[in-house]
Amino acid sequence: MSMHTTAEWAHHAASNMIQAQDTQSRAHHQNGRSRSAHAGAINDNLMMYRELSHAMQRKVGNSHRIIEMLQKRADSLENSIHQTTASLSSLEKALRAKDAPLQLCNWRSEQREKRPLREQVRDPVELALEEEKATLMDTQRKLKEAMRRTKAAINDLRHGLHDCQADIEQKMQALSVDEMCLRSTESSMNRVLERTPPPTGSGPRSPNSIKQKRHQVALMESTRNEAERQRLAERGNRALAAREEAARALREENSRLERHCEQSANEAFSKSERRLQERVTENQNMRRRLESELRETQHRIMETKTTMSETKYQIKALEDPMDLTATCASLRKQRAAREGIVDPVSTTLQGHRMTILTAQQDLLLHHQNEKTNLQDLSQRREQLKEDLRDKTMALHIDLNCLTHEVVKLNGQSWTGINKSKASRASQADKTWVPGAVAV
Numbered sequence: 001m002s003m004h005t006t007a008e009w010a011h012h013a014a015s016n017m018i019q020a021q022d023t024q025s026r027a028h029h030q031n032g033r034s035r036s037a038h039a040g041a042i043n044d045n046l047m048m049y050r051e052l053s054h055a056m057q058r059k060v061g062n063s064h065r066i067i068e069m070l071q072k073r074a075d076s077l078e079n080s081i082h083q084t085t086a087s088l089s090s091l092e093k094a095l096r097a098k099d100a101p102l103q104l105c106n107w108r109s110e111q112r113e114k115r116p117l118r119e120q121v122r123d124p125v126e127l128a129l130e131e132e133k134a135t136l137m138d139t140q141r142k143l144k145e146a147m148r149r150t151k152a153a154i155n156d157l158r159h160g161l162h163d164c165q166a167d168i169e170q171k172m173q174a175l176s177v178d179e180m181c182l183r184s185t186e187s188s189m190n191r192v193l194e195r196t197p198p199p200t201g202s203g204p205r206s207p208n209s210i211k212q213k214r215h216q217v218a219l220m221e222s223t224r225n226e227a228e229r230q231r232l233a234e235r236g237n238r239a240l241a242a243r244e245e246a247a248r249a250l251r252e253e254n255s256r257l258e259r260h261c262e263q264s265a266n267e268a269f270s271k272s273e274r275r276l277q278e279r280v281t282e283n284q285n286m287r288r289r290l291e292s293e294l295r296e297t298q299h300r301i302m303e304t305k306t307t308m309s310e311t312k313y314q315i316k317a318l319e320d321p322m323d324l325t326a327t328c329a330s331l332r333k334q335r336a337a338r339e340g341i342v343d344p345v346s347t348t349l350q351g352h353r354m355t356i357l358t359a360q361q362d363l364l365l366h367h368q369n370e371k372t373n374l375q376d377l378s379q380r381r382e383q384l385k386e387d388l389r390d391k392t393m394a395l396h397i398d399l400n401c402l403t404h405e406v407v408k409l410n411g412q413s414w415t416g417i418n419k420s421k422a423s424r425a426s427q428a429d430k431t432w433v434p435g436a437v438a439v
Contacts, residue, residue, distance in 0.1 A: 013311045042196055047383040049189040055183040059226065063175040066233045070168045073240050080153060080244045087251045088150045094258045095143045100406040102271055105129055107400040107415050108272070115397055116390035125398070128275040132268035139261035145255050153247045160240045167236065276402045284428055287388060294384045299348045301377045308370045315363045320357050324337045325353040395430050405435055 109129050113120070201358060328349050335338070403421040407414055417434045 032291050042192075045192065046189070049192065050252065053182065053185050053189065056178055056185060060175065060178050060182055062226065062230060063171055063178065066230060067168055067175065069237055070164055070171070070233065074161060074164045074168060074238050076156055077164060077240060078246060080247050081157045081161065082246050084150060084157060084251060087254045088154065090258060091147045091150060091254055095140060095147070096139050098136050098143070098261075098265060102133065102140075103266055104214050104404070104406045104415065105272070105407075106395065107132045107404070108276075109133070111397050112388045115394045118387070119390050119394040122371065123275075123279060125272070125275045125279045128272040131156060135264050135268040139265055142257060143261060146257050149232055149250060150254060153243075153250050156243055157247055160243050164236070164240060165248060166347055167233070171233075195354065241321055261397060273402070276398055280395060280402060280425075280428060281329075283391055283398065287391050287395065290294050290384055290388045295382060295387065297377055297381045301374065304370055304374045304377060308367060308374065311363055311367045311370060315360060315367065318360050318363070321352065322356050322360070325356065326350050329353075392429070392431070399428060399432050400434065 109126075112126065112129075331345075332346065332349075403418055403425045404415040405418050407416040422434045425434070
């Protein structure tokens with residue numbers, strides 16, 4: 001016997017169909033939502049692909065621009081280092097160029113210390129040599145200080161170049177990674193497009209507001225980071241440019257310093273040369289005066305000797321009249337007593353004797369004065385000769401100073417004769433013999 005009625009049977013079938021229809025409806029709506037989700041997912045994925053591709057392209061472009069900027073700066077730094085190194089070499093050459101003038105200046109001072117004691121006066125030559133030495137030492141000090149600053153600038157530029165090259169290397173490595181990612185992204189996007197082309201008639205879904213906000217916050221943060229990266233690169237570039245500008249200004253200052261030092265050294269050397277020439281001329285004039293005075297003294301000596309001979313002759317000539325008066329006086333004493341009066345003859349004999357005695361005393365006094373004068377003249381002559389010898393020696397020393405120059409021979413500095421100067425100097429004194437003396 002059956003367990004269900006016809007109504008129950010119909011109701012159960014109807015219930016199954018209603019449930020099936022409800023399930024079909026839910027499945028239909030779900031399929032629609034799924035297809036919509038498929039299209040949205042594809043569109044969202046493609047949109048993010050494009051956004052990622054654009055972001056990578058911008059990043060790659062920015063990296064190329066920054067690397068190009070830094071590479072230009074690195075090339076400019078290398079050029080600045082080369083120019084600054086050349087400036088340093090020029091300073092070193094200028095410093096070495098001051099060695100020879102300073103050696104010659106010191107040699108001249110040492111030579112002039114060998115002058116005789118009476119010739120060791122603080123003359124304009126000595127002052128000029130002291131001034132030249134001070135000028136040369138001051139130029140050496142300034143050049144050494146400039147070399148110190150230039151070396152520091154070169155080290156600063158080299159450190160900047162090292163940092164710049166390291167930054168370029170890091171950015172090149174990051175660029176290669178980004179370019180590889182960009183290629184991979186474009187390849188992946190093309191495969192996605194080939195595999196699942198974007199559905200027609202459907203646009204991107206409205207993004208979830210929370211997710212969109214989070215994405216925008218992250219995008220802004222990453223954009224700030226990229227902007228900061230570019231600012232740091234540009235700021236570093238400007239800092240390196242400032243170093244280059246400082247190095248350029250230093251090179252210009254070095255050039256001005258070299259010209260100033262060269263001019264100062266040349267002026268000091270020329271002044272010493274002029275003072276030496278003036279001293280030689282002054283010495284020559286003084287020697288000519290001494291020679292003239294010596295000749296006059298010698299003439300007076302000869303004249304005095306002649307006069308002394310004549311005086312001695314005159315003194316000798318008074319002996320005969322003196323004997324005559326004495327003989328006559330002695331003979332007249334033998335007269336008879338009546339005739340032994342003081343007559344005019346006796347008076348005249350006495351007067352004659354007194355005249356002879358007076359003349360003899362006067363001549364003896366003159367003779368003594370003549371001997372004193374002769375002794376004084378001889379002494380003055382010797383003093384003039386000694387003074388002339390000293391001034392001649394001083395002249396020879398100054399002529400040596402005037403005609404010598406420092407030369408390099410077998411790696412050693414020597415003072416050697418300048419033939420053209422020696423030819424002119426030999427006209428000042430024929431007895432001068434030039435020679436080379438080691439420094």
